[in-house]
Each structure stands twice: as structure tokens, then as C-alpha cells.
Amino acid sequence: MSDVAVYRKRRGVEAVLLLFSIATAMAGYLLTGLDIDAELPAEWPWALGIFTGLALAAHIVVRIRIPYADPVILPLIMLLNGLGLAVIHRLDLGGSERLHSAERQLGWMVGAVVVFCLVVIFLRNYEALHRYPYLLFLFGLTLLMLPLVPGLSRENHGSKIWIAIGTFTFQPAEVAKIVLCIAFAAYLVDKREVLASAGPKLLGIEMPRARDLGPIAIMWLASMAIMVFQKDLGTSLLFFSMVVVMLYIATERPIWPILGTLLFAGGATAAYFNFSHVQVRVSSWLNPFSDYDQNYQIITGQFGIAWGGAIGTGWGLGRPNLTPLAKTDFIAAALAEELGLAGLVALMLVYAIIVARGLRAALGSQDPFGKLLAAGLSFTFAIQVFTILGGVTRLLPLTGLTTPFMSQGGSSLVANWSMMALLLIITHHARRPQQLRSETPIIDFTSDTTMVLQRQGA
Amino acid sequence: MPDLVTLGLKLGFLALLWLAVLFTAGAIRTDVFGRKISTNDLAKAEAASRKQMKDAKRLAKKLKLTHGPQAGTSLSLGSPIVIGRADDCQLILEDDYVSTHHARLARNNNYDVVEDLGSTNGTFVNNQRISVPTQVGPGDSIRIGQSVMVLEK
Numbered sequence: 105m106s107d108v109a110v111y112r113k114r115r116g117v118e119a120v121l122l123l124f125s126i127a128t129a130m131a132g133y134l135l136t137g138l139d140i141d142a143e144l145p146a147e148w149p150w151a152l153g154i155f156t157g158l159a160l161a162a163h164i165v166v167r168i169r170i171p172y173a174d175p176v177i178l179p180l181i182m183l184l185n186g187l188g189l190a191v192i193h194r195l196d197l198g199g200s201e202r203l204h205s206a207e208r209q210l211g212w213m214v215g216a217v218v219v220f221c222l223v224v225i226f227l228r229n230y231e232a233l234h235r236y237p238y239l240l241f242l243f244g245l246t247l248l249m250l251p252l253v254p255g256l257s258r259e260n261h262g263s264k265i266w267i268a269i270g271t272f273t274f275q276p277a278e279v280a281k282i283v284l285c286i287a288f289a290a291y292l293v294d295k296r297e298v299l300a301s302a303g304p305k306l307l308g309i310e311m312p313r314a315r316d317l318g319p320i321a322i323m324w325l326a327s328m329a330i331m332v333f334q335k336d337l338g339t340s341l342l343f344f345s346m347v348v349v350m351l352y353i354a355t356e357r358p359i360w361p362i363l364g365t366l367l368f369a370g371g372a373t374a375a376y377f378n379f380s381h382v383q384v385r386v387s388s389w390l391n392p393f394s395d396y397d398q399n400y401q402i403i404t405g406q407f408g409i410a411w412g413g414a415i416g417t418g419w420g421l422g423r424p425n426l427t428p429l430a431k432t433d434f435i436a437a438a439l440a441e442e443l444g445l446a447g448l449v450a451l452m453l454v455y456a457i458i459v460a461r462g463l464r465a466a467l468g469s470q471d472p473f474g475k476l477l478a479a480g481l482s483f484t485f486a487i488q489v490f491t492i493l494g495g496v497t498r499l500l501p502l503t504g505l506t507t508p509f510m511s512q513g514g515s516s517l518v519a520n521w522s523m524m525a526l527l528l529i530i531t532h533h534a535r536r537p538q539q540l541r542s543e544t545p546i547i548d549f550t551s552d553t554t555m556v557l558q559r560q561g562a
Numbered sequence: 563m564p565d566l567v568t569l570g571l572k573l574g575f576l577a578l579l580w581l582a583v584l585f586t587a588g589a590i591r592t593d594v595f596g597r598k599i600s601t602n603d604l605a606k607a608e609a610a611s612r613k614q615m616k617d618a619k620r621l622a623k624k625l626k627l628t629h630g631p632q633a634g635t636s637l638s639l640g641s642p643i644v645i646g647r648a649d650d651c652q653l654i655l656e657d658d659y660v661s662t663h664h665a666r667l668a669r670n671n672n673y674d675v676v677e678d679l680g681s682t683n684g685t686f687v688n689n690q691r692i693s694v695p696t697q698v699g700p701g702d703s704i705r706i707g708q709s710v711m712v713l714e715k
Contacts, residue, residue: 117589124582131575139568175593176586183582418572443576450579457586 111535114175115167121179122159129155129186132419136194139420154210155186158217165221169228170532174461177531180454181509181524185213185517187451188510190419191431191438198425205431205512212514216521223525230529233286234473237294240287245326247280248343251334264334265504275506277339278519281346281484282526288347289476291319292354296472300355320364323347328371335381337372338491338503344368345487350480353466389501401428402502408434408441409448409497416444431512433504436496452493455508459486462527468534478530481523622674622700622713625667630709631656639713642668645706646679659683659707667704673697674713676704683707 130152137145145151159182166173193206227233233240251257256267266273292299299316327344331337348364375382384398392399392406404427411422424430424438431438440448462482469475485508492507494500506516625643626636632655637643643652646664655664661681668675677695678685686705687696698704700715 121586124585128578128582131578135571135575176589418568446576450583453583
């Protein structure tokens with residue numbers, strides 16, 4: 105008799121962690137009120153009620169529909185979303201007049217959690233997504249290129265990654281990243297053996313065959329178009345690296361990341377020498393203090409982070425409102441100013457744990473589609489966090505990507521919640537005890553000892 | 563508020579935030595290798611859930627050919643079906659690997675049972691060659707020669 109390892113459901117752990125998330129987010133909100141007005145905000149029982157209700161709803165749906173799902177992902181995204189709400193509320197109070205964008209954002213969060221629940225309820229078997237790789241690919245690429253349509257796009261601090269329909273604005277890249285991830289996972293599961301087959305040798309490295317370069321070439325062109333026309337390095341980097349990493353995971357051949365890095369570096373260098381706006385981006389990254397007016401946002405953000413120091417000024421006691429767009433692009437800088445390095449590092453750890461759990465699900469998943477999808481989604485998430493936090497802390501040129509779950513904005517919130525629903529569904533399938541016998545028959549005539557011969561003249 | 567209280571609240575908040583992170587890390591640490599249980603218990607749980615499923619929907623309504631020259635054909639179950647190459651079979655398979663009277667699928671005491679009629683190349687249920695009459699239900703597959711058929715509800 106031997107032992108096997110099975111995962112427990114661990115929904116109780118999830119519930120306890122959710123309590124921590126609610127407590128932390130509420131503490132931030134209440135401390136803001138105490139520090140600015142010296143009293144608790146009048147509507148705090150409402151905020152607590154709605155936030156707890158959302159956590160409870162998501163928890164119950166997960167408990168019933170996907171009981172083996174990873175126990176830490178849901179509490180961590182509740183924590184991020186709650187901290188984001190608290191920071192937005194704090195920025196509402198910081199201006200000359202009081203705004204109510206935190207309430208609107210809470211409304212969006214209700215919508216996002218509803219979408220999350222619907223995805224978990226209706227998409228328990230994610231195999232259905234496997235069927236239409238080309239359609240999804242076209243849809244994703246169209247979404248990605250939408251901001252280039254004249255009349256739709258809205259320029260936001262130099263980059264054109266937003267579209268506006270009436271008063272409703274929306275960042276299509278947020279949805280496109282999920283759609284393209286699904287499309288590439290489905291495509292690569294079917295084509296990975298072809299893509300891994302050997303081509304001509306160059307410098308001792310086996311190159312892929314020319315005809316297999318199609319997908320990487322299309323995505324390279326798309327990401328270069330984003331860099332040049334939408335003027336956003338982060339989005340460009342996000343989508344290109346997503347494809348390269350998924351190719352690498354599917355084929356296990358190191359040539360793909362090498363080729364990808366060379367292509368991207370080459371394209372980025374060419375763009376730098378040919379387009380002045382790329383040069384402006386790079387100079388405001390390397391020498392922001394050379395032009396105070398142009399780089400006002402990044403400079404005030406830097407001062408904010410520096411002023412925060414190791415443990416921050418405390419909720420409501422810094423001046424994060426000085427930074428333009430503090431609620432969207434620079435929300436991490438606002439948090440770093442008031443919670444200090446200790447808070448920012450905790451935030452980064454939370455993001456890192458989510459990514460690690462996603463990659464763990466990819467490792468544990470039994471079916472190749474789920475494996476690739478989980479790896480692709482978590483890697484894309486990691487790249488997005490890396491580019492925006494890197495941009496805010498001046499490790500990378502600044503980009504207009506949102507900080508997942510924290511930035512103000514509905515489309516991003518809904519997209520990220522549904523992405524996490526997808527990831528949780530995959531973790532449920534990966535952690536569920538495997539059945540001893542496969543449910544579908546394995547058909548393999550090639551292993552038979554007899555041969556099928558065609559009759560003469562038949 | 564006094565500065566000291568503000569400082570205390572600030573540190574308290576950071577402590578709470580880090581406690582949440584550390585608690586999460588603890589939850590992951592106990593989760594790394596799963597829980598060891600013996601295969602006996604696993605098999606028991608498996609059998610229990612399988613029995614429940616079987617009782618709920620043990621009777622198939624249709625037999626559908628999924629692979630082979632006649633893939634796509636389906637016929638309803640109920641009366642006994644003899645499968646083979648001969649003209650008096652209910653399911654005739656035009657296949658050199660199928661015997662004249664190859665196998666029989668019949669309902670017996672509220673179970674569908676498949677029985678090999680002494681064929682040359684054998685009858686396979688879920689890819690295992692059968693030597694005695696074998697009970698089958700929805701989802702099980704039967705392979706005869708080059709044809710694979712699946713029982714459906």
C-alpha cells in the first residue's frame with residue numbers, strides 16, 4: 105500500500121484570510137478618517153457591510169462551485185482591492201474639494217465581483233475556451249488596435265491606450281490580455297510539436313523553421329505598432345513578452361526567449377532613433393530633473409516616495425494629491441508615501457504571492473491547455489505589475505498600464521477579477537484529487553501489434 | 563490627535579498588513595506538499611462516489627460509434643444487440659478485424675452487460691480486453707476491431 109498526496113480544500117483558511125483582508129482594508133479607511141477629520145467617517149458601517157458582503161459572496165460561490173481552488177488568491181485580491189479603495193478615498197479627501205470617486209469605484213467593484221461569480225458559476229469547465237483560437241486571436245488583436253481608430257482614442261499623458269465612447273472610457277488592453285492569453289494557449293497546445301521541430305542551425309543553436317515564425321512575427325509587428333503609434337512601452341512589452349513566454353513554455357526551447365529579446369531590443373532601439381516621442385519617454389526616465397515642467401508627475405511621485413521613508417507618513421498625513429493622476433498611474437506612489445517602504449514591499453509581496461500561486465497551478469495542472477493558460481495569465485499579470493511599479497519607482501520608463509486591482513477604473517477591475525476567476529478555476533482542476541482511471545478512453549491504434557492493411561483494389 | 567497615538571496607529575496598521583502577508587505565507591507553507599493519505603482510503607472514496615454516480619445514471623440510452631469507418635452512427639439500447647460482420651447482427655461492422663458474431667450487448671437485471679462471443683481479436687472495454695461478461699454504463703467505451711463506441715445517456 106502506498107501513500108499519495110492530495111490537497112485539502114482549505115476553504116476555512118480562505119475565510120480566515122478574507123477576515124484579515126477586510127480588517128486591513130477597513131483599518132486603512134478608518135485611519136484616514138481619524139487622521140484627517142479626527143473622527144470616523146459617518147458612512148463607515150455601510151462601507152464595512154458592502155465590502156464584507158462582497159467577500160462573503162465570492163467566498164460562497166468559490167466554496168460551492170470550485171471547492172479545491174487555491175485558498176490564498178481570493179483573499180489577496182480582496183486585500184489589494186480594499187487597499188486601492190482606501191487610497192482612492194484618501195485622495196478624494198486630499199483635494200481642495202471632497203470628491204466621491206471611491207464610492208463609484210466601490211460600485212465598480214460590486215460589478216467586478218458579480219462578473220467573477222458568473223465566470224466561476226458558468227465556466228467551471230474551462231475546456232470550452234479551447235475551441236476558437238483564431239477567432240479569439242482576431243478579437244484580441246482588434247481590441248488592442250482599437251485606440252488607433254480616429255475618433256475613438258483618447259490621449260492620456262502622451263500615450264494613446266484608452267478609448268472613449270461618450271463619457272465612458274475604457275482601456276481595451278485589459279480585456280485583450282485575457283483574450284489573447286486564451287487564444288495563444290489554445291493555439292500552442294495544438295501546434296507546439298510543430299513549433300518545437302528543428303530548423304537550420306545558426307551558431308550552434310537550432311533556429312525555428314521560417315514558416316513557424318508567423319505568430320511571433322505578427323505579435324512583434326503589433327507590439328511595435330503599439331510602441332510607435334500608441335506611444336506606450338509598457339503595453340508593447342506586456343503583449344510581446346506574453347507571446348514569447350508562452351512559446352517558450354509550450355516548446356521548451358530556449359531559442360524563443362533569445363529570439364524574442366533580440367527582436368524587442370532591436371525594435372525598441374530602432375524606435376528610439378526614429379521617433380522623438382520615444383526619446384522624450386527615455387529622457388524623462390533617465391534624467392527627469394532636466395525638464396521640471398514636462399516631468400512634473402514623475403518628479404512629484406519620486407518626492408512623495410522619498411518623503412514616505414521607511415514607515416511612511418501615516419494614512420492621510422502625506423500629500424499624495426500633488427502628483428497628477430495619483431488615483432490611476434501613481435496609486436503605488438501614493439501608497440508608498442503614506443505607508444512607506446514597509447507598505448510598498450508588503451504590496452509587492454502580495455503581487456508576488458499571487459503570481460507564484462498562478463505558476464504553481466500551472467505546474468500542478470494535468471492538462472496542457474490549463475497549464476499554458478495558467479502560466480500565461482500569471483506571467484502577464486507579473487509583467488503588468490512589474491512595468492507599472494517599475495515605472496512609478498523609475499526602474500523602467502513610465503507606462504500608462506493600470507496597477508491591477510488598485511487603480512481607479514472599472515474596466516481594469518472587471519477584467520482583472522474575471523482573469524482571477526479563470527485562474528481559480530484552473531487551480532481547482534489542478535488541486536482536485538485525480539481520478540484513478542481516465543474518464544475518456546485512450547485510443548491508440550499505433551501501440552497495437554496488428555497492422556491495418558489496405559486491400560488490393562479497395 | 564497626539565503624535566504618539568498617530569504613530570501607534572500607523573505602526574499598528576503596518577503590523578496588521580504584514581500579519582496578513584505572513585499568515586498567507588504560513589497557509590502556503592502547509593500547502594506545499596498536500597496531505598498524505600493512503601491509496602486505500604482514496605480508492606474507497608472513489609468507489610463510493612462512483613457507486614453513487616452509477617446508481618443515479620447507470621443505464622445508457624444510446625450507443626454511439628466515435629471512431630472507425632462507421633463513426634457517427636448511433637443506435638438506441640434496450641433490446642439485445644449482437645455486433646459482428648454477419649448479416650443477422652443488429653450492428654454490422656464492415657471490418658476485417660471483426661469476427662462474424664463478435665460481441666453481444668444486452669440488458670440484464672437493470673445493467674447493460676457486454677459479452678465477447680469468442681471473437682478472434684477480442685472486445686475491449688475502456689481499453690481493457692474482457693474475458694467475462696462485463697457491466698458497462700454511460701461514458702464507458704467499447705472497442706471492437708477498428709471501431710470505438712461509447713455508451714451515452
